Amino acid sequence: MPWYSFKEISARFDDVVLINTPAMDKVVERLAALQRYGFSVRQRRLLSAIYGRIINRRLAEIKPDIVLSIGASHKLIRIDPKWRLLHVSDGLFMTMVNYYEKFGRFRQAVLRTGHNDLQQFMCKVDLTLFASQWAHDSALTHYDLDPARARVDLFGANLDVDPGFRERQLDGPLTILFVGYDWERKGGDLVLATWRLLREATGDAELHIVGCKPAVAANIDGVTVHGRLRKSDPRDYAKLTHLYDRASMFFMPSRAEAFGMVFCEAAAYGIPSVAAITGGVPSVVIDNETGLLLDLGADARAYADRILDLWSDKVRFRAMSLAARRRFETHLNWNAWGEGVERGINDILSGVISPR
Structure with missing residues (x-):
C-alpha cells in the first residue's frame, strides 16, 4: 500500500492491519520486464491463485469488518466474496491497456485473461473510488459496473509537511519547473522547445529539470538539470522545496498520465500548472482556474503563447496561484482523500451500499 494513503488510513481508524506479500511481489517485479514481449505475469491464473491462498488465509485470521484494496486487484481476484470490499484505483485493466503505449504489445490471450479476471474481481467489490473522472468514466465503459458503486476521490500531494502558501515572485525571471523521471512520456522535448520560445521572448526565462538527466538539455544557458532528488534525503528534499x-x-505536458501526483504538489505551493489534456489530468488541473490545459496535439508555440499571456497579466496570475492553493486545500490532499474513503466505508458497513 502506498505510504501516504496508508498513513492517512491509519490515522482515521484504530485497528488497521496491513497484509504484505513481499516474496510474491518480488517475483512479479522481476518478471515485469517480460511485458515488452507481450507477456504479463500479473495476468497469470497461477499467480492470482497463489495470492488468493495467501490473502484468504490472512483474512480468515484477521476477520476484518472491511477490506480496503489500493491498486491491488491482481492480488484479490480470488478473494473470498464474503468480505465487504472497497477498492481504490487510478484506472482499471482495460483503461490502462487502451491508454498506455507500453501495454500495446500485450497478446490477445493476456488481454482476455486480464479483462475477464478484472470483471470477476469487480463483481466482488462493494464500492470503487477512482482517482479521476477519466478513470471513473472509462471503467463504466469497459466493465459492467453499477454507477452507484463507483465514485471519484482524488489523490493528494505526497508531502510530509504542508508548505503553506507563498506569493510567487513576479518581478524576477519567468521560472519553469519540470519534475518527471520519464523525459519522453512526460513531454520533456515539448517543455524544452517551449522554454526556448519563452527565453527568446523574455530574455531571461529559466527552466529547471528534476527527476531525469536528458542529454538534449545539457549545457544550455538558462537550463539547470538537477537529476533525481529523493524526498527521503534531507538535502535533496530541501533542494526540491527551494x-x-x-x-x-x-x-x-505528459503524453499519457493516469493522474499526476506532481500537479497536487505544485498546487500545494500555489504554483499554476501547465499541462496537456490527457487521462486524469483535467481532474487535477482546472483550465484557466488553477492552471493551463492545452490539447494533446498543441505545439510549443501554443504553449508559449498561453504561458506568456498569463505571465503578462499579474492580477490573473495571482488569482490562479491562489486558486491552485485552494484546490490543494479542498481536494488535492490526503486528508480529503481519506474523508472520501471513510465515507465509503461507512456507507458500505451501514447498508447505504447494499452487499453484492
Missing part, C-alpha cells in the same frame, strides 16, 4: 518556492509555473 525549486518549488522559486518556480513561477509547473510545466509537464
Whole structure:
C-alpha cells in the first residue's frame, strides 16, 4: 500500500492491519520486464491463485469488518466474496491497456485473461473510488459496473509537511519547473522547445529539470538539470522545496498520465500548472482556474503563447496561484482523500451500499 494513503488510513481508524506479500511481489517485479514481449505475469491464473491462498488465509485470521484494496486487484481476484470490499484505483485493466503505449504489445490471450479476471474481481467489490473522472468514466465503459458503486476521490500531494502558501515572485525571471523521471512520456522535448520560445521572448526565462538527466538539455544557458532528488534525503528534499518556492509555473505536458501526483504538489505551493489534456489530468488541473490545459496535439508555440499571456497579466496570475492553493486545500490532499474513503466505508458497513 502506498505510504501516504496508508498513513492517512491509519490515522482515521484504530485497528488497521496491513497484509504484505513481499516474496510474491518480488517475483512479479522481476518478471515485469517480460511485458515488452507481450507477456504479463500479473495476468497469470497461477499467480492470482497463489495470492488468493495467501490473502484468504490472512483474512480468515484477521476477520476484518472491511477490506480496503489500493491498486491491488491482481492480488484479490480470488478473494473470498464474503468480505465487504472497497477498492481504490487510478484506472482499471482495460483503461490502462487502451491508454498506455507500453501495454500495446500485450497478446490477445493476456488481454482476455486480464479483462475477464478484472470483471470477476469487480463483481466482488462493494464500492470503487477512482482517482479521476477519466478513470471513473472509462471503467463504466469497459466493465459492467453499477454507477452507484463507483465514485471519484482524488489523490493528494505526497508531502510530509504542508508548505503553506507563498506569493510567487513576479518581478524576477519567468521560472519553469519540470519534475518527471520519464523525459519522453512526460513531454520533456515539448517543455524544452517551449522554454526556448519563452527565453527568446523574455530574455531571461529559466527552466529547471528534476527527476531525469536528458542529454538534449545539457549545457544550455538558462537550463539547470538537477537529476533525481529523493524526498527521503534531507538535502535533496530541501533542494526540491527551494525549486518549488522559486518556480513561477509547473510545466509537464505528459503524453499519457493516469493522474499526476506532481500537479497536487505544485498546487500545494500555489504554483499554476501547465499541462496537456490527457487521462486524469483535467481532474487535477482546472483550465484557466488553477492552471493551463492545452490539447494533446498543441505545439510549443501554443504553449508559449498561453504561458506568456498569463505571465503578462499579474492580477490573473495571482488569482490562479491562489486558486491552485485552494484546490490543494479542498481536494488535492490526503486528508480529503481519506474523508472520501471513510465515507465509503461507512456507507458500505451501514447498508447505504447494499452487499453484492
